[in-house]
Amino acid sequence: MSWIKITPEEKATGKLKKIYEEINKKRGKISNIMKIHSLNPNAMEKHMDLYLTLMFRSSSLSREERELIGVVVSSINHCEYCTRHHAEALNYYWKNSEKIQNLLHDFRSIQLPDKTYAMLEYVFKLTKNPDKIEENDVEKLRDSGFSDKEILDINLVTSYFNFVNRIALGLGVKFSDNEVKGYRY
DSSP: OOOOOOGGGOOOOOHHHHHHHHHHHHSOOOOHHHHHHTTTTTHHHHHHHHHHHTTTOOSOOHHHHHEEEEEEEHTTTTTTTHHHHHHHHHHHOOOOOOHHHHHHHOGGSSSOHHHHHHHHHHHHHHHOOGGGOOOHHHHHHTTTTHHHHHHHHHHHHHHHHHHHHHHHHHHTOOOOOOOOOOOOO
């Protein structure tokens, strides 16, 4: 499952057991990306709170847009774990596996609204060349119709996935077809 030890649900005690129970209640099951934190329950708890805040709680972006950002970032970073998880979630909205596969190859190869392309160009640049982001990149988002709150949310979701991709890639977090499916969206 990973390159470091994890505490499985059935062996969890104390705070870790409580956190596992809360995650199961909210998400329907516990992902391996959360289990990798089992040696540091405080980090797991804060990570889950950040994830739920950015991906499920109030945002000016739709859940579909947030999942789209997650898939694009994870694909750019070659993080198969996150790509598979969030492609599954995005397909909950799209219901089009072929479109998802084309997205994974190159987001520019699928038909999307111009506003969405502008968002994904920013996401691409922030992921590939964060040191090259300039005020003009934010202006392009504004010119495409994004509010400053939406621009902040685009940046936060992009940054979150870059963070999580590095956890998954850096610790060898694995997945199975069963582990990828069955979450609450």
